[in-house]
Amino acid sequence: xxxxxxxxxxxxxxxxxxxxxxxxxxxxxxxxxxxxxxxxxxxxxxxxxxxxxxxxxxxxxxxxxxxxxxxxxxxxxxxxxxxxxxxxxxxxxxxxxxxxxxxxxxxxxxxxxxxxxxxxxxxxxxxxxxxxxxxxxxxxxxxxxxxxxxxxxxxxxxxxxxxxxxxxxxxxxxxxxxxxxxxxxxxxxxxxxxxxxxxxxxxxxxxxxxxxxxxxxxxx
Numbered sequence: 001x002x003x004x005x006x007x008x009x010x011x012x013x014x015x016x017x018x019x020x021x022x023x024x025x026x027x028x029x030x031x032x033x034x035x036x037x038x039x040x041x042x043x044x045x046x047x048x049x050x051x052x053x054x055x056x057x058x059x060x061x062x063x064x065x066x067x068x069x070x071x072x073x074x075x076x077x078x079x080x081x082x083x084x085x086x087x088x089x090x091x092x093x094x095x096x097x098x099x100x101x102x103x104x105x106x107x108x109x110x111x112x113x114x115x116x117x118x119x120x121x122x123x124x125x126x127x128x129x130x131x132x133x134x135x136x137x138x139x140x141x142x143x144x145x146x147x148x149x150x151x152x153x154x155x156x157x158x159x160x161x162x163x164x165x166x167x168x169x170x171x172x173x174x175x176x177x178x179x180x181x182x183x184x185x186x187x188x189x190x191x192x193x194x195x196x197x198x199x200x201x202x203x204x205x206x207x208x209x210x211x212x213x214x215x216x217x218x219x220x
Contacts, residue, residue, distance in 0.1 A: 003058050006033055010053060013066040016102045017073070024129030026073045033065070047072050063103035070095040075135050077183065077190050084156050087134075087194040093117040094131045119206040120198075130197065135183035137193045140176070141169040147195045157191060164188055 010033040018028055029051035039046065039056040046054050047068045055065070076091045093113025099106045100114070108114045120127040130137075144165050147153060153161075161168065164187055171186045183189060198206075 003035065006035065006055070006058050006060075009060075009062040009065055013062050013069055017066050017069040017098065020098060020102055021070075021073055021132065024126075024132060026129065026132040028069060028073050031069070031072070047076075049075075061106075063099050063106035066102055067095045067099045067106075070098045074132050075183070077135065085191050085194070086154070086157060086198065087190040089113045089116060090131060090134065090194055090197075094128070097121070097128075116206075120203060123206050124202050127203075134193055134197060135190070136181065137197060139172050139186060139189065139192060139196070141172050143172070143192060143196050144168050147192065147199060150195075150199055152199060153195065157195065161188060161191065161195075168192060 010031060014028065014031055021027070031051045031053065033053045033055065034048075035056075035058060036054050037056060039054065041056075044056055045060055045064050045068050048054055051072055053065055053068045053072070071091065074091060074094060076095075077087070089110075089112065091113075092110045093116050096106075096108045096110060096114045097117040100108055117127075117131075120131075144161065148158065148162055148165065167187045168189075171189070174180070175185050183193075186192070
């Protein structure tokens with residue numbers, strides 16, 4: 001890696017993030033940090049499985065490194081840009097929420113995701129720990145029908161999931177029968193898990209507040 005100040009920032013961020021996530025049962029693997037000047041201009045930092053933070057410049061703020069550590073702890077699955085998927089919104093919101101708690105000066109880039117986590121945590125503080133383990137939320141085939149029947153389901157997600165409903169149910173059945181726990185096995189499993197989580201009854205009040213547009217959250 002070759003930059004001692006970058007390594008020092010990683011270790012400071014690691015200590016703070018580990019301590020914060022420990023109260024929610026979150027864990028971090030062994031960590032490393034790499035410099036890659038070829039990262040996209042709009043990408044200050046990213047992460048690579050299982051525990052590597054990749055930065056474009058050595059001057060990257062410590063809080064940005066911490067943000068990536070939260071993604072590593074959750075095992076966030078790669079997604080395309082934007083927030084058409086609720087899974088992406090939750091992942092970015094969680095990373096910003098934890099980082100802002102540890103680094104008050106941290107600039108929250110995606111206010112909608114941050115606000116959503118704020119609302120979920122207000123309804124149930126345990127939501128933070130559950131979101132850290134979102135990739136492993138158990139699924140059953142009936143979850144697809146329950147989600148599609150919800151009036152709160154966003155139009156984009158409804159269209160996406162309804163077109164793939166049969167395949168999603170089949171992959172869930174196969175995963176259960178074969179004992180497969182890999183979160184990438186179920187077709188669109190990340191989005192099904194995200195909606196199953198948010199549509200839980202403990203967040204009924206959150207959905208009502210979110211639909212009023214508070215903080216830009218209009219997905220639920």
